[in-house]
Amino acid sequence: MTNPYVPILILGGVALVLALGGLGASAIIGPKRYNRAKLDAYECGIEPTPHAVGGGRFPIKYYLVAMTFIVFDIEVVFLYQWAVNFSELALFGFVATMLFLVVITVPYLYEWRRGGFEWA
Amino acid sequence: MNTVTLGSLLASPHPVADFSNDNGWIWLLKAVGIVVFLLVSVLFALWFERRLVARMQLRPGPNWHGPAGAWQSFADAGKLLLKEDMTVKAADKVVYHVAPLISVTCALLIYAVIPFGPEVSIFGVVTPLQLTDFSGGVLYILGVTALGVYGIVLGGWSSGSTYPLLGAVRSTAQIISYELSMSLALIAVVIMSGSMSTSAIVEAQAQFWWAVTLFPAFVLYVISMVGETNRLPFDLPEAEGELVSGFMTEYSSMKFAWFFLAEYINMLNVSAVATTLFLGGWRAPWPLSAINDGMFNTGWWPVLWFVVKVWMFMFLFVWIRGSLLRFRYDQFMKFGWKVLIPIGLVFVVGVATIQVLRLELEGVDLRTPLMIGAGVVVVLAVLSLFLPERKEPEPELSEPEPFDAFAGGYPVPPLPGQVLPPSPRAARRAAAQEAAAEPGTVAVLEAEEAPQDEAGQTPETKESDDV
Numbered sequence: 001m002t003n004p005y006v007p008i009l010i011l012g013g014v015a016l017v018l019a020l021g022g023l024g025a026s027a028i029i030g031p032k033r034y035n036r037a038k039l040d041a042y043e044c045g046i047e048p049t050p051h052a053v054g055g056g057r058f059p060i061k062y063y064l065v066a067m068t069f070i071v072f073d074i075e076v077v078f079l080y081q082w083a084v085n086f087s088e089l090a091l092f093g094f095v096a097t098m099l100f101l102v103v104i105t106v107p108y109l110y111e112w113r114r115g116g117f118e119w120a
Numbered sequence: 121m122n123t124v125t126l127g128s129l130l131a132s133p134h135p136v137a138d139f140s141n142d143n144g145w146i147w148l149l150k151a152v153g154i155v156v157f158l159l160v161s162v163l164f165a166l167w168f169e170r171r172l173v174a175r176m177q178l179r180p181g182p183n184w185h186g187p188a189g190a191w192q193s194f195a196d197a198g199k200l201l202l203k204e205d206m207t208v209k210a211a212d213k214v215v216y217h218v219a220p221l222i223s224v225t226c227a228l229l230i231y232a233v234i235p236f237g238p239e240v241s242i243f244g245v246v247t248p249l250q251l252t253d254f255s256g257g258v259l260y261i262l263g264v265t266a267l268g269v270y271g272i273v274l275g276g277w278s279s280g281s282t283y284p285l286l287g288a289v290r291s292t293a294q295i296i297s298y299e300l301s302m303s304l305a306l307i308a309v310v311i312m313s314g315s316m317s318t319s320a321i322v323e324a325q326a327q328f329w330w331a332v333t334l335f336p337a338f339v340l341y342v343i344s345m346v347g348e349t350n351r352l353p354f355d356l357p358e359a360e361g362e363l364v365s366g367f368m369t370e371y372s373s374m375k376f377a378w379f380f381l382a383e384y385i386n387m388l389n390v391s392a393v394a395t396t397l398f399l400g401g402w403r404a405p406w407p408l409s410a411i412n413d414g415m416f417n418t419g420w421w422p423v424l425w426f427v428v429k430v431w432m433f434m435f436l437f438v439w440i441r442g443s444l445l446r447f448r449y450d451q452f453m454k455f456g457w458k459v460l461i462p463i464g465l466v467f468v469v470g471v472a473t474i475q476v477l478r479l480e481l482e483g484v485d486l487r488t489p490l491m492i493g494a495g496v497v498v499v500l501a502v503l504s505l506f507l508p509e510r511k512e513p514e515p516e517l518s519e520p521e522p523f524d525a526f527a528g529g530y531p532v533p534p535l536p537g538q539v540l541p542p543s544p545r546a547a548r549r550a551a552a553q554e555a556a557a558e559p560g561t562v563a564v565l566e567a568e569e570a571p572q573d574e575a576g577q578t579p580e581t582k583e584s585d586d587v
Binding site: 011025030031039040059062065069076086 | 135139140142144147148150151152154155200201202203204205206207208209210217220221224225228229231232251252253254255258259260279280281282283289292293296297299300303304307310311314315316364369370373374375377378449450453454457458461465468469472473475476479480
């Protein structure tokens with residue numbers, strides 16, 4: 001049995017060669033006429049405020065989405081293991097997974113009620 | 121266990137396709153083939169989308185270069201290659217250069233586990249038309265899709281500019297939100313197929329496509345895949361009026377081209393996943409599959425069905441773009457978190473309940489109670505249409521206060537609750553109607569209007585002049 005992950009490495013290699021080749025080609029044949037204004041950020045010619053790198057700030061809501069996502073993503077990954085072995089685990093697996101779902105759903109409803117999904 | 125009643129449940133969790141004949145050269149050939157297929161598909165998709173959207177908007181679209189404008193996409197690709205590659209001053213140099221590479225490489229990797237067809241003979245080697253397959257195929261697809269988000273968030277962050285940063289966080293929040301409903305939709309497929317390997321899932325759909333038996337999951341997946349690829353009506357990261365071009369704003373030349381290419385390849389990816397997991401993959405549609413003892417399910421024919429099914433989804437993408445308007449961001453997040461995810465969870469629980477009942481109550485006929493249950497749900501849904509809607513209490517209208525549009529020296533529109541005074545002409549007309557209601561004053565009114573008509577203009581032409 002050959003290792004089924006080796007072809008993915010080969011495809012990744014081909015994709016990376018293509019991507020780097022494109023960048024290299026454009027670096028070789030593209031024009032290079034630099035001036036200072038061209039290298040400024042897209043912001044009407046002034047420095048962007050707040051400066052993004054290092055001090056870049058964005059609404060705290062996105063952190064909330066990210067944390068909720070992690071909780072749900074882990075839940076989903078566990079559900080996949082159960083789904084593949086559904087017929088072997090049968091009733092035991094079903095009851096256990098439903099209890100797990102309840103444990104995840106209660107905080108979800110709590111966040112919903114507390115306005116965690118409101119964007120207005 | 122009884123294999124007769126539980127046929128679909130007992131599929132092996134391991135891949136059905138047999139890769140034992142493959143060697144390094146076959147792998148390389150398939151890998152290059154996948155990349156070429158995707159690049160050609162993207163060039164075609166650019167032309168296809170422009171032409172189709174143009175037709176939907178009653179204009180011709182690109183029709184100048186080549187037959188029906190087909191070379192327009194080549195011209196665009198060449199133009200991007202010939203443009204100057206700039207790095208903005210504020211950029212974080214290393215991350216800025218790496219981000220487009222992450223995006224495009226991850227997008228190209230998804231097709232590794234997508235089956236194009238059954239076994240064929242390539243240069244004398246019998247091999248499946250699929251690069252590779254393993255028992256975690258669906259997880260691989262979800263994982264690599266999630267890795268692609270790094271390209272977006274790093275590209276937006278490293279540009280050192282405000283619009284890309286906002287576009288990147290928006291895009292990331294959007295993709296991870298819709299990825300959840302997408303994975304929830306796929307769990308039902310995995311339960312029914314009993315495997316995460318894509319070739320085994322295609323095999324499990326020999327009888328019924330999951331799009332038919334798991335229709336709600338299919339709808340959920342189709343909605344989430346549009347959100348996942350940042351397409352209209354969910355193209356908020358690139359809402360031109362608000363964020364210029366989102367995370368791509370500071371990119372030019374081939375780096376921009378790679379982000380753009382990754383976006384279109386991602387459309388092809390989600391279409392291929394939808395085809396494989398819900399529409400029977402490379403299997404011929406029903407009337408064709410019965411012809412000549414399944415002739416159309418062997419050899420190279422399946423590639424045709426696969427490509428046709430994928431392009432059905434591409435057509436759907438363009439159709440949606442031509443028909444719908446962009447969502448507002450709060451509506452969009454609300455839709456994802458408060459509608460799609462609960463529906464996905466409830467559907468997974470429902471499918472699992474029915475399947476576990478089938479397992480535990482072997483020999484008991486579940487069809488009758490299920491049909492009765494479905495009938496009750498439909499009747500309740502229909503009855504709910506006849507329930508009287510709860511009336512919102514009418515807001516009490518207070519007497520509108522007089523509003524002078526020119527109070528500040530220049531005209532301003534009225535705020536809610538304020539009413540503009542009637543225009544001079546409307547005031548005249550109201551006065552005339554009031555006068556007409558009292559028969560005693562008719563003569564006076566006519567005498568007033570007569571001098572206006574002397575100028576040779578009827579009242580109608582005067583009105584159109586005013587406009």
